[in-house]
Amino acid sequence: MAVNFNNYRQVQQQLEPYHARLVAVSKTKPVEDIRELYTAGQRIFGENYVQEMVEKAGLLPEDVQWHFIGHLQSNKVKYIAPFVSMIHGVDSLKLLSEISKQALKHKRVIDCLLQVHIATEETKFGLDETELFQLLDQAGSLSGIRITGLMGMASNTDDETQIRKEFAGLKILRDTIWEKYFPGTAFFKELSTGMSGDYKLALEEGSTLVRIGSLLFGARNYA
Numbered sequence: 579m580a581v582n583f584n585n586y587r588q589v590q591q592q593l594e595p596y597h598a599r600l601v602a603v604s605k606t607k608p609v610e611d612i613r614e615l616y617t618a619g620q621r622i623f624g625e626n627y628v629q630e631m632v633e634k635a636g637l638l639p640e641d642v643q644w645h646f647i648g649h650l651q652s653n654k655v656k657y658i659a660p661f662v663s664m665i666h667g668v669d670s671l672k673l674l675s676e677i678s679k680q681a682l683k684h685k686r687v688i689d690c691l692l693q694v695h696i697a698t699e700e701t702k703f704g705l706d707e708t709e710l711f712q713l714l715d716q717a718g719s720l721s722g723i724r725i726t727g728l729m730g731m732a733s734n735t736d737d738e739t740q741i742r743k744e745f746a747g748l749k750i751l752r753d754t755i756w757e758k759y760f761p762g763t764a765f766f767k768e769l770s771t772g773m774s775g776d777y778k779l780a781l782e783e784g785s786t787l788v789r790i791g792s793l794l795f796g797a798r799n800y801a
């Protein structure tokens with residue numbers, strides 16, 4: 579399956595007026611596909627399996643920015659800590675502490691996004707609002723990490739009003755946190771929202787990082 583460059587260019591054009599960035603979600607896709615998109619100028623790639631990301635990182639240029647977008651287990655942080663540039667799905671102090679510890683070990687700073695549960699489905703990961711503020715209070719003393727914003731996944735529905743409401747709610751939450759913890763700074767501005775099916779809504783609702791896979795690389799086959 580080859581890369582869909584028409585879609586790639588289209589997505590790029592749609593991002594431009596919003597100054598948002600594209601995380602090309604390459605999970606399950608071969609290294610050759612990533613290389614094709616890399617050659618076209620794409621640098622941020624998203625993966626959600628640790629082993630797969632480690633293997634791919636070893637085969638691709640150093641200036642690829644690897645974003646881990648899946649649910650990360652604390653005991654696996656050590657494998658990606660040497661090179662990962664951003665971790666999108668952080669939802670516990672335990673995980674954040676481990677990222678901090680491993681980042682310091684490698685003399686690095688790893689950007690993290692806190693994942694908030696915004697969907698109606700029960701199954702998805704993420705913090706509720708109370709847990710989010712608790713975690714922010716507890717995380718203040720950790721070094722080796724920077725919490726640069728929030729990440730969320732909207733409900734899996736065709737109801738655009740619902741999706742928009744969930745994205746908008748996350749933006750309000752980010753702005754509230756910014757005002758409380760980082761007023762007047764350029765910090766804590768990231769909003770990782772939007773996938774192939776809902777990224778246009780996400781952009782309209784303030785996304786700064788869209789995570790797009792199937793639109794660029796084709797549908798995924800899970801054996």
Ligand SMILES: *Cc1c(COP(=O)(O)O)cnc(C)c1O
Nearest residue numbers: 603626647773774789790791792
């Ligand atoms: C797979 C995945 C995506 C990309 O999904 P598409 O619908 O293929 O664009 C985005 N975010 C997360 C967290 C994912 O796991």
